[in-house]
Amino acid sequence: MAKIALLGIGTVGGGVAELLCSNAAQIAAGAGEKLELKYIMCSRAHPDNPFADKIVYDFSVIENDEEISVVAECIGGVGAAYEYVKRALLAGKNVVSSNKELIAERGMELLAIAAQKNVRLLFEASVGGGIPIIRPLTQCLAANRVDEIYGILNGTTNYILTQMFQCEQSFDTALREAQRLGYAESDPTADIEGLDAGRKICILADICFGRNVPPEKIRIRGITGITAADAVLAGRLGFTVKLLGRAKRMENRLTVYVSPHMIGEDKLLSGISGVMNGICVKGNAVGECLFYGAGAGRLPTASAVVADLIDAVRHVSDGKDPRWVEGANDLLADSDELPCRWYVRAKAGAAALERVFGGTAVTENVYSAIITQEMPRSELEDLCAGLGVEAVWPVLE
Amino acid sequence: MAKIALLGIGTVGGGVAELLCSNAAQIAAGAGEKLELKYIMCSRAHPDNPFADKIVYDFSVIENDEEISVVAECIGGVGAAYEYVKRALLAGKNVVSSNKELIAERGMELLAIAAQKNVRLLFEASVGGGIPIIRPLTQCLAANRVDEIYGILNGTTNYILTQMFQCEQSFDTALREAQRLGYAESDPTADIEGLDAGRKICILADICFGRNVPPEKIRIRGITGITAADAVLAGRLGFTVKLLGRAKRMENRLTVYVSPHMIGEDKLLSGISGVMNGICVKGNAVGECLFYGAGAGRLPTASAVVADLIDAVRHVSDGKDPRWVEGANDLLADSDELPCRWYVRAKAGAAALERVFGGTAVTENVYSAIITQEMPRSELEDLCAGLGVEAVWPVLE
Secondary structure, eight states, X not given: OEEEEEEOOSHHHHHHHHHHHHTHHHHHHHHTSOEEEEEEEOSSOOTTSTTGGGEESOHHHHHTOTTEEEEEEOOOSSSHHHHHHHHHHHTTOEEEEOOHHHHHHHHHHHHHHHHHHTOOEEXXXXXXXXXXXXXXXXXXXXXXXXXXXXXXXXXXXXXXXXXXXXXXXXXXXXXXXHHHTTSSOSSOHHHHTXXXXXXXXXXXXXXXXXXXXXXXXXXXXXXXXXOHHHHHHHHHTTEEEEXXXXXXXXXXXXXXXXEEEEEETTSGGGGOOTTEEEEEXXXXXXXXXXXXXXXXXXXXXXXXXXXXXXXXXXXXXXXXXXXXXXXXXXXXXXXXXXOBOEEEEXXXXXXXHHHHHOSOOEEETTEEEEEOOSBOHHHHHHHHTTSOEEEEEEEEO | OEEEEEEOOSHHHHHHHHHHHHTHHHHHHHXXXXXXXXEEEOSSOOTTSTTGGGEESOHHHHHTOTTEEEEEEOOOSSSHHHHHHHHHHHTTOEEEEOOHHHHHHHHXXXXXXXXXXXOOEEOGGGTTTTSOOHHIIIIITTTSOEEEEXXXXXXXXXXXXXXXXXXOOOHXXXXXXXXXXXXXXXXXXXXXXXXXXXXXXXXXXXXXXXXXXXXXXXXXXXXXXXXXXXXXXXXXTTEEEEEEEEEEEETTEXXXXXXXXXXXXTSGGGGOOTTEEEEEEEETTTEEEEXXXXXXXXXXXXXXXXXXXXXXXXXXXXXXSOOOBSOOXXXXXXXXXXXXXXXXXXXXXXXXXXXXXXSOOEEETTEXXXXXXXXXXXXXXXXXXXSOEEEEEEEEO
């Protein structure tokens, strides 16, 4: 019998508590022993919660209880979550976290503490929700040098883009719909400005490249500049638009960024709709792999948290948990230097775009759009001068 | 320094030897020590092989060398491979295998020996080539009851179907093209009759359900009945055709089978082309996940074999390696009892099909086709009497 403490009883924490009950036999078989949820730490009372008898308000109860071998952090943010995770690790407890902000910003420090205390810090749920991605990277693809990893990492923005591109909704209507359905928060900034995807691609880059890539060091462009006109124009050019987090190795440099991308309709990522996520990995032996599934949601995310709990209960680290160290800053190249083809939407007519960029432009009402030749963004911006350009996004090759 | 013996130097074995050299630093970092390929066992001399100095012909050299901690079996089949794997396990060595036939037919017995000898038998490469699937199932999805797993498990047949459906080639032309490109063997029976996919879905069913599902107990239908007419008719009905291995839990029974399936064009599996594979898992917490990548080929398969080598070198079993026991026979339900919608191609005209099945039929030359209501196959066959039916396949919902 392994005794667990859960921090937070919101969407993810509630899902973890539920799953530990509903799939108890399955989980015990995986862990080799029963998992008992002993404490749930909250900041206020939840008298109607089925787990109300387990609620505590003081972290030191958990910290000082030697029976607790694993703490599952489902609070979010880097305030209290950071304090409790650090204290739990220092108290010699394994920690499981679904908190992408915490891992992206403080992962390096916390993993070092975990290593020093010989306990594990696992965070499968922090990227891609229920999608298995971190263990596949560190274990199944361990024989590969990962040259590139990118994906649809934020379900909220993918839902909005799907509504815009498949159902001809405006950005504002799609956002309100996402809020009504609980996919977007009342303040949607972190999602639509790409910050959430930025944290996740930083974690993936940390793992793949072994260097700490701080979210504030990467270029992040969100989806607020995408309009109904883009949905029509991109479709005519044979593309859809997806918000991608992307990390790419280029000789001795790394590029990590978030941006809307033009995705050809022949690519699997173009078919990933609604709140689903998809992550593509390019390894130098395996070639291209794709991992697809629910990137958020109560039970899918809980599925990943509980998988980590099972692993944490099973045994101490086999030395293969992800780790990363300082030193990416000197390696990071600005993503705008990456040569690629670009989608350009402008008020200049099709003829003007064709004259400047070659190829064939398409037109819808007052806008025309074209796919350029391959070039870095600085060169593109020089060419765009005077064309009334309102949107440029890279094409995913 | 861990010393490895490799059995077989064909496509996969050659890829393993190459990868151990080309990605040596990456692999050593994963394993925590260098991996040295000490022996390669072959049945004949390979004087021009870059690893010719490591070749041995007598397995007892490997069996009796206490320095060898892991044996990688890349021979294939259940003859010599079975003998050597068994002897290696009994000699207390960890074994890694890419051999789906061996694992599907003798996996239960060999895993029992491995458990008894406290060594590991790993076989990530036996299903889906380089695609991470076995660890994701046993580790990342360990909190889930897997209710269904299915996928495109054979690259040769997917290549042939892609050529037929996207390039309008005949079956015979597509098969010859696959043989010319090295995707199909000169005797293509195991691929086109579905036997290879059958072995793989049995391994996945073994893992997900914990019961041994012998390949000879499952219903297997291959792709030889698919014609150019089906490519046209299925397309008009909004479907493509893929050969799927499928294992489904139905209350207390299991269905495991291989058959061509109609796949709606809105499903990700419909976009998996050429020799690529894709495996879909439905877990009761995570919902639907998909794993996509190269299902065969020299380096992709070697990527999975070497990942297993790294794991085998790292540590002895943590108790989470897959295992399965006898007892599926009483649980196995005939897949033809599974109610589903069906694609029916017949010489009777569209009007006759519509009269019998309802809905709207499509016609191309002498054939018409329709999608039926949901029913078990026995009921379907009664309805088909007298219609000149030449093909029926289930629709994947």
